[in-house]
Amino acid sequence: MKVPKYYLVKREIQRLIADLPVGAVLPTERELAEQLETSRTTVRKAISELVVNGRLERTQGRGTFVARPKLMQLRPLTSFSQDLAAEGWRPGSKMLEIDVIEADEELARHLQLTPGAPVHRVTRLRTQEEEPIALEIAHLPGPLPGLAEEMAARGSLYRTLAEAYLIDLDAVEDTVETTLADPETANLLGIEVGLPLLLVHRTAWDAGGRPVEWTRSLFRGDRFRFVARHRLRDTEHPASAGATRP
Amino acid sequence: MKVPKYYLVKREIQRLIADLPVGAVLPTERELAEQLETSRTTVRKAISELVVNGRLERTQGRGTFVARPKLMQLRPLTSFSQDLAAEGWRPGSKMLEIDVIEADEELARHLQLTPGAPVHRVTRLRTQEEEPIALEIAHLPGPLPGLAEEMAARGSLYRTLAEAYLIDLDAVEDTVETTLADPETANLLGIEVGLPLLLVHRTAWDAGGRPVEWTRSLFRGDRFRFVARHRLRDTEHPASAGATRP
DNA sequence: GGCCCGGATTGGTCTATGCCAATGTGCAAT
């Protein structure tokens, strides 16, 4: 199989940083190009993949550094802060905006509303050791008077829903897919444009089966792992699935 | 916010292909560079992001084409073939290799074995309308005499485990994260090196709590969405999570 | 000491260009 040169350079750099401690600075791109007998363009392509992989971080004007390897796990049936706290992380949250918008087509569908209905929107930046790791936009239907104040008093969205509005969640569904950081998101998360992100949509229902939350979250793809665990009942046992061939 | 030129070019091309049918061919990179008054390098960078997004596909010597948008959903508690069949897709599977290997450190940990213990390895290429969409490597502990023949007779791994070896799954855990296609995987999946993939690890246990499967799957990140749905019991209710602030 | 400014350093973007590799086409030979 033909392996392009930038990929060999990538492995070379990987070997180079294997022995370096976290935070160590790499040679400059110009130096690496000379040492590895290639062009700066090729070095940059190799480094870019390592940045996407989460192995390196770079800042204009400063340099390229060995990134702290840290993989945080998220469980669908728990809350963001609960998840991270359980793993010994120190989660934080920065409120960006609370406002009321009119539901568009998609939003109305997920929350079982008619388009144009008012929906509360809560935009937050989730942080970890002061470092942004996720952008979260929650949509909540129905009247929630004083939401901003109640949220400010409690911090946690779920706690606010339960205590201030007596809304208890009964079921949640998460979908996980990948996307790329656009300039705005990259700016908020402090990462490069084009880095892969985990795009998570969460819908939550109350005991009556009414949707009470539809949230869109963007996580750094190189920092998170999503975990789902299930017990199987016989009726949905995998072994009962049809044969693989059509 | 400063937006680089290749990002503007990306939007321009996005506008261009919005009106084109699936499979339509784009102008060549050299033509686009001229029309948009930029260099071919910049055009390529823009196109590359659209390829990563799943909007475009390109083949050396042929051209760049509008990709078929198709997002398939995967549910953790069902099998691969069951998932896709339920959505009206026509899943297939191509056996690449069945062999027995010695468990390394990681594998032994997941299957609760001692390193060096023999483990069956089943490597398959999952397909969809003859198109490869996932690379799946299953690891199965314990003696499974005649595994290759039993698999060949049934097609489905889970069905084989249940019918031929009386192994019934009781619980599964999936983890989902992102990674990049290395040259080997890209070759097997017929995609470009460096495309983001969904890396899914599945562990399955039998009723006795013994691990019976540890599988590593690589899905095209632009084609799949992972779905997890849960009912909440009070003891693990999100509202009981700690406050957001540390 | 503290502040400000200018220059050096480093990554970020863009251009222009050359060659390679895969593909498709059309003509010629059989």
Place this chain on the structure above:
DNA sequence: ATTGCACATTGGCATAGACCAATCCGGGCC
């Protein structure tokens, strides 16, 4: 009609070089 080969086309890889923007550092100034 089929095969085979040369050639044009198109994307893939790599280079060299220029300029921009963020950062850092040190000297000079208050």
